[in-house]
Amino acid sequence: MALLASSDWRVAVAIAEIGYANPFLPERIELEQEALGKSFTHSQPFLQYRPDCSVSDMFPNAPALRQRSEQLLEKMRGKLIAHEPATERELEVYENLAIYQLYARYMSTTLDLPAVRFRNRPEDDILNCYDAFAGDYHWFLELPEKRLPSNLDRDVIFAGLFQVERAFFHIFRHIVGASMPAARLRAAIWQSIFTHDMRRYLSALHRFMGDIPTLITGPSGTGKELVAQSIAYSRFFEFDSKNRRFVTNYADCFVGLNLTAISPTLIESELFGHAKGAFTDAKTERRGYLDESECPRWGTVFLDEIGDLDAQLQVKLLRVLQSREFQRVGDSTPRKFVGKIIAATNRDLAAEMEAGRFREDFYYRLCADRIETPSLRVQLQESPEDIANFVRFIATRQLPELPEEASRLTDEVVIWVSKNLGKDYAWPGNIRELEQCVRSIMIRGNYVPSGRKTPTEQAPVARFLKSVEDGDFSRDELLSAYFSLVYSRSGSYRAAGRRLGVDWRTVKEIVDSDLAREFAE
DSSP states (O other), X not given: OOSSOHHHHHHHHHHHHHTTSOTTSHHHHHHHHHHHGGGOOOOOSSOOOOTTOOHHHHOTTHHHXXXXXXXXXXXXXXXXXXXXXXXXXXXXXXXXXXXXXXXXXXXXXXXXXXXXXXXXXXXXXXHTTHHHHHHHHHHHHOOTTOOOSSOOOHHHHHHHHHHHHHHHHHHHHHSOOSSHHXXXXXXXXXXXXXXXXXXXXXXXXXXXXXGSOEEEEOSTTSOHHHHHHHHHHTSOOOEETTTTEXXXXXXXXXXXXXXXGSOHHHHHHHHHEEOTTSSTTOOSOEEOTTSTTTSOTTOEEEEETGGGOOHHHHHHHHHHHHHSEEOOBTOOOOEEOOSEEEEEESSOHHHHHHTTSSOHHHHHHHTTEEEEOOOHHHHHHHOTTHHHHHHHHHHHHHSTTOHHHHHHHHHHHHHHHHHHTOTTOOOTTHHHHHHHHHHHHHHHSOOOOTTSOOHHHHHHHHHHHHHHHHTOOOHHHHHHHHHHHHHHHHSSHHHHHHHHTSOHHHHHHHXXXXXXXXHHO
16 A cells, blocks of 8 residues: 555655755756645746845745655654555655755745855854754654665755755855846856766765866856856765754865966965975975865865966876875875865866866866856847846945945946946956946046046937937938937047048038037037
8 A cells, every 4th residue: 555645755756856956057946846835936947046035036936845755754764663664765755855845944044145255154053953853853763663765864854954055155255147148057056066967966976076176167267166166165074963964164174276376386385285395495294185184084176277287297286186195396205195185277278288287187177077167148148137136236245334335336327327338338358348348437436447448528429320220310310310320530620521521511410400419418
């Protein structure tokens, strides 16, 4: 006899799958709809963070799913306690449903905290629910005379709860935007952290993901370091229930190095360290960033601009990736690297390999887990209204303690950009350029992109082109506006007449007309 009726069974399977689905992909929504049927509340097709959006807005079906899973668990648990026979598949669904329920009960809703406060909050915020969690774990998963398929350790599940919470927070807070490219990026980061098979990750892989490097590619200024931080801050950190603490404060486990900002002669010493007397200025020994004391097993070293790395150092880093071993400069003692490497570049590595500047064997050691960041232009082409979300993200980081002022700055920048740059501006510098735009407007009230005229010079052009695009001009208005524009660029009626192929007096008559003055205003 089955533990659940067929209709309840379908719901139980769907909810159990939700717990292991990538929350940033459409499959989560499909499973929620399958589980709730007519009770399903439609929401946005993929998760995105907006400052004005609460957790309940993003997960409108969560309360109904939690209530339904509680009901199904109690039914199944009652029959299992009564020693009714159950198939391996039924036990598996029961176990997954129980884990979903644990996460639903104890998952924090702190997505609205500033990032610094989230990273530095007291551990008590997390640990104060451990006793209740342990009690629920015992109730649902430690059944008398019944061994569940995975038999997952209680502290691993609790540590996983904290990991999922961190992953949600940092992906939401670091990756802004409502476009499909932004949604795909969030999903790719989640997969980089938990793999595509979260069951396998939770049962085995969580201990070994640090052995696999991650390569982030994409145009300069697209937030590759933010992607790296999202992954590094979301790694699995073991929980010691005896001493009621995690192995470390995760906020201290990320080191970022821009390889182009370090002298080529010093990069090797910075990464691997050096022995005393290894070179002229080596008066004492130095531990490098790859040393276990600097980067422990749960630590992450981010190597930005890896595509510019010298060929000799590529060989030495290749050894680290292959054998997890390195030597300090001037020392023959092998040392172990136990952390994780994340590398990033804006270069076309295929072209670099073809040109012989980037080693193929090094690339193939880096590329098993690869993420590509989209340009700002691509994101805004699909979702133009996202400019406000990006500006708000930057303004909030610029003024973290002044939310109202950050909001006012956001409005000011969005209006300025719309009026002076327009929706089709390409943002060649990507997010980094937008950051400078926000700061420039905050300080000077305007922004001058590289290679463009000042806002004062370009405003008439922008107005003219916009009016042409919108079809606002009559024939006479178009002629007056165009003559006025050429006159403003030529400096005199005669010069404008030569450019336009008409007598200078005709130019003067049109430029001095009421229609032309309206355009100038």
